Amino acid sequence: MAAAKLDFVSIADTPYDVLVHVMDVAKALKHQHRTTGRNDPLLAGKVMAMIFEKPSLRTRVSFAVAMQHLGGNALYIAPAEIGLGKRESVGDVARVLSGYCDVIMARVFEHHKLKDLARYATVPVINGLSDYSHPCQALGDLLTADEHFGKLAGLTMAYIGDGNNVARSLMVACARFGLRFRIASPPGYELEDGLVDRIMRQCPDLDFAKTNDPIAAVRSADIIYTDTWVSMGKEEEKHQRLAVFQPYQINGALLAEAPKTAVVMHCLPAYRGLEITDEVMDGPQSVVFQEAENRLHFQKGLLAVLLGGR
Numbered sequence: 248m249a250a251a252k253l254d255f256v257s258i259a260d261t262p263y264d265v266l267v268h269v270m271d272v273a274k275a276l277k278h279q280h281r282t283t284g285r286n287d288p289l290l291a292g293k294v295m296a297m298i299f300e301k302p303s304l305r306t307r308v309s310f311a312v313a314m315q316h317l318g319g320n321a322l323y324i325a326p327a328e329i330g331l332g333k334r335e336s337v338g339d340v341a342r343v344l345s346g347y348c349d350v351i352m353a354r355v356f357e358h359h360k361l362k363d364l365a366r367y368a369t370v371p372v373i374n375g376l377s378d379y380s381h382p383c384q385a386l387g388d389l390l391t392a393d394e395h396f397g398k399l400a401g402l403t404m405a406y407i408g409d410g411n412n413v414a415r416s417l418m419v420a421c422a423r424f425g426l427r428f429r430i431a432s433p434p435g436y437e438l439e440d441g442l443v444d445r446i447m448r449q450c451p452d453l454d455f456a457k458t459n460d461p462i463a464a465v466r467s468a469d470i471i472y473t474d475t476w477v478s479m480g481k482e483e484e485k486h487q488r489l490a491v492f493q494p495y496q497i498n499g500a501l502l503a504e505a506p507k508t509a510v511v512m513h514c515l516p517a518y519r520g521l522e523i524t525d526e527v528m529d530g531p532q533s534v535v536f537q538e539a540e541n542r543l544h545f546q547k548g549l550l551a552v553l554l555g556g557r
Contacts, residue, residue: 253553254365254372258382258419259449265552266386266423272557273390273548277541280316286547288318289555295321296344297375298353298364300331305515306354306375306383309543313550322348331360341367350554371553378412384514385416387545389424391538392470395510400425403454405468405505407431407461407495408522409488410438413474413514418443422450430457431464433491461495465505472512473497473522489521497523502532510534 255261280286295314297307311321329340331353341364344351350371353364358379365372374382393399404421406414410432418438421428430438437457447453458464465471476492477485497511511523511533519525528535551557 252369252371255382255549255553256361256365256372256374257380258385258416258423259446261382263423268557269545269548269552270386270390270393271548272551273541273545274393276317276547276551277544286316286318289551289557290314290317290319290349293317293319293349293554294347295319295350295352295550296324296348297321298324298329298331298340298351298355299375300326300353300355301376303354303375305539305542306352309546310352310375310550313543313547317547317550317555319349319550319554331355332357332363337363338367340364341372342369345369350550373549373553376412380416380419381412381514382416382420383542383546383549384413385420387542388417388472388512388514388538389420389426390541390545391512391534392426392510394537394541395534396469401427402469403427403429403467404470404472405429405431405464406472407464407497407501408473408492409436409476409478411474411478414438415442417472418455419446422446422453422455425452427454429455429464429468431459431461431495432457433495434459436491461501462504465501465509468505468509470512471497471502471505471509472514474514475516475518476522477518492522496521497527499524499526502527502530512538515539 276286314321337360345368351368352373352375353361354375355377358377361374361377404426418428476488511527513523513535517523
């Protein structure tokens with residue numbers, strides 16, 4: 248009897264033991280590549296279809312390189328080539344690609360398209376980003392924190408900025424792995440109460456607090472995290488957002504309010520001089536570029552588990 252298909256559309260819907268196993272495999276594959284210059288060809292003969300509705304640097308390159316390092320191939324599909332849900336229905340695309348490829352990764356605007364891909368595909372579907380969540384980013388971030396601190400449980404993450412897709416995934420990731428989560432956002436830009444209530448019901452032991460005061464959020468933080476103030480699809484709000492979010496900049500003054508052992512993260516791309524200053528991003532407490540590299544290693548672990556039987 249064939250094993251059940253395992254998708255990675257959300258952190259909340261992925262069994263905890265699978266999440267832990269993926270992280271362990273990611274660490275092992277990173278160590279193997281660092282020490283030998285190569286990985287075992289676990290995915291030889293496997294092909295990943297990569298659907299993109301949004302521009303990408305890290306998602307596209309990290310997934311493509313992950314497949315290459317593991318002996319497989321990745322096929323980039325540009326927005327105009329499918330017209331997902333417009334030129335062709337999501338269900339039909341899922342069925343067609345399932346006949347050609349071994350896994351589908353999609354970076355989309357509407358989250359429901361990922362759910363529909365997973366519903367109709369007979370191969371695993373991976374969330375490369377949606378307007379609702381960014382799970383690969385969040386778990387690559389926790390891989391970075393684990394490397395730096397030697398643990399995850401008991402750490403405190405302070406997210407400063409917009410309650411967006413990255414913030415949602417980070418909150419869920421912290422809940423699953425035992426981190427405290429603090430978020431400071433301007434009034435009107437907080438995480439939705441419904442989301443917070445749902446996560447708290449699922450993870451009643453989560454130590455969570457939200458505030459409008461960034462200083463209060465960082466005072467006990469091990470990890471200080473930020474993202475762009477103007478996400479893709481929000482460009483028409485740019486001028487309003489730049490004014491509202493200015494007090495939430497990660498700069499030297501804010502960093503001075505945090506423990507000296509705190510590290511700074513940003514999911515990139517960073518708009519230097521807006522949500523983060525050069526002195527912080529290029530400073531000794533920044534792990535931004537280690538974090539970016541770990542997207543590659545987390546995704547190797549994920550692909551190896553989904554496709555390679557690891």
